[in-house]
Amino acid sequence: MVSRMMRWFPGWVRVEAEGGYPERLLNAVTAARIAVWGVRRHGECLRFSCLAGDYRALRPMARKACVRMRMRHKHGLPFWRHRYRHRRGLLVGLVLYILVLAWLSPRIWVIEVTGNAVTPTEAILAAAAQRGVALGARMDRVDVKGLQIGGTKDMPTVSFITVNPSHNVARIEVTEREESPPSLDLTQPSDMVALRDGRILRMEVYSGHKLVMEGEAVTAGTRLVTGRVETELGEKLYRSYGAVWAETRRRITVSVPLTYTYTQPTGEVICQPTFTFLCWQIPLYSNMPLQPQTQSYQASHYLTVGDTVLPFGVVNTYRLPTKTVTATRTEAEAQALAQLQLAEKESALFLPDAYEEMARQGGVEDGAYVLRVDYLCRENIAVEVPLGGELPSES
Amino acid sequence: MAKREWWPRAGGFFMEVEGDRRVVLCGCRGICAYTEECVSLRTPFGVVSVYGQGLEMGCMTVEGATVTGRVQRIEFGEEM
Numbered sequence: 001m002v003s004r005m006m007r008w009f010p011g012w013v014r015v016e017a018e019g020g021y022p023e024r025l026l027n028a029v030t031a032a033r034i035a036v037w038g039v040r041r042h043g044e045c046l047r048f049s050c051l052a053g054d055y056r057a058l059r060p061m062a063r064k065a066c067v068r069m070r071m072r073h074k075h076g077l078p079f080w081r082h083r084y085r086h087r088r089g090l091l092v093g094l095v096l097y098i099l100v101l102a103w104l105s106p107r108i109w110v111i112e113v114t115g116n117a118v119t120p121t122e123a124i125l126a127a128a129a130q131r132g133v134a135l136g137a138r139m140d141r142v143d144v145k146g147l148q149i150g151g152t153k154d155m156p157t158v159s160f161i162t163v164n165p166s167h168n169v170a171r172i173e174v175t176e177r178e179e180s181p182p183s184l185d186l187t188q189p190s191d192m193v194a195l196r197d198g199r200i201l202r203m204e205v206y207s208g209h210k211l212v213m214e215g216e217a218v219t220a221g222t223r224l225v226t227g228r229v230e231t232e233l234g235e236k237l238y239r240s241y242g243a244v245w246a247e248t249r250r251r252i253t254v255s256v257p258l259t260y261t262y263t264q265p266t267g268e269v270i271c272q273p274t275f276t277f278l279c280w281q282i283p284l285y286s287n288m289p290l291q292p293q294t295q296s297y298q299a300s301h302y303l304t305v306g307d308t309v310l311p312f313g314v315v316n317t318y319r320l321p322t323k324t325v326t327a328t329r330t331e332a333e334a335q336a337l338a339q340l341q342l343a344e345k346e347s348a349l350f351l352p353d354a355y356e357e358m359a360r361q362g363g364v365e366d367g368a369y370v371l372r373v374d375y376l377c378r379e380n381i382a383v384e385v386p387l388g389g390e391l392p393s394e395s
Numbered sequence: 396m397a398k399r400e401w402w403p404r405a406g407g408f409f410m411e412v413e414g415d416r417r418v419v420l421c422g423c424r425g426i427c428a429y430t431e432e433c434v435s436l437r438t439p440f441g442v443v444s445v446y447g448q449g450l451e452m453g454c455m456t457v458e459g460a461t462v463t464g465r466v467q468r469i470e471f472g473e474e475m
Contacts, residue, residue: 039452
């Protein structure tokens, strides 16, 4: 194999000698210290191989031995180079291939993040990018120790983070902190006041002193539990903590306009492709102005190898110009929509099976279908305020 | 007892036979005859003829030659 390689670089030829005295030719060749190999007799012909550079020196020897000599095959780099001398693009392509391979091989092509459930992947990638983990960055310049130490400081929800380089893939492994149950801060004394009017059904007071009784009617702002407790040793301050369940009356009003406006695509679609290569993005569209009302969505088309997505691809951004359309709905449609909105509000405001519908009133008022429903609810009306404080106005 | 010096007496000629497939001859001084059935090489003390079938000279330099093929007989004789 090595000798073949050594012959390939200077080039070698297969020679056929015919007639005369081939033995004399071989003797003259060996006497001239020209190496030949693969000497074989085929009837009257003698075939052998020699280096391309020695072929010219064989001619006078062949003439002396009365042998007619001709070249049968040419092998090696000089002949290969001569054959492709007009195709310089092949050479340029080969050189470019080697350069691109040498440039891309030590770089990060793919970043995989595993182990995060709460922490956003974008935040992890941003923290990793500060330590050299980014698409197109050199793998040997990744600051693994820096990421392990600094990554947990940047992201409080992360207890451990590291990056495992594997060829061109940087695998970021994250372990998140387990949240400890919240502890009740008993150092700040407080009261509990009624959030709204109602009749008290049940009181569950774990800390503080009750100021009202079960069955008693209260109005919004009434102090229900106080943290100021008189004892034999004098006044002591506690944090009020508990729940006061009361029967309250609530009203939900839903208004659905009969005339409404909405945006609708005009049907025109503008595709803006962007070629993505590692961390570089090359837009393949003109920077033409778009109308202000436009919806958009993206579709990515990346090359993949198995389950691994390579950082080469095209991201198409589709822009859909929209127009504002005014429409009307019938009273029945508005009523149905109001019923849907009412159900959403009920589930958001009330506990399940803790309310009863008392009265319902619906009709068209000022161009809108208005639905009003009164409820009898059972809910916790106690809200904590600072000691001696009042109910916040925004409540 | 005198030391045996076989190499100088051989006149620098040395032959190595590997089974019936390959014969390496070092120190030969030229070729007398070369066909597919017989390769005769001139040596310091005569002619060495290798007989066989499909004989081929794998490598040939001024130091020696390698004959490959199916070797059947090797003869030593006087130079004509």
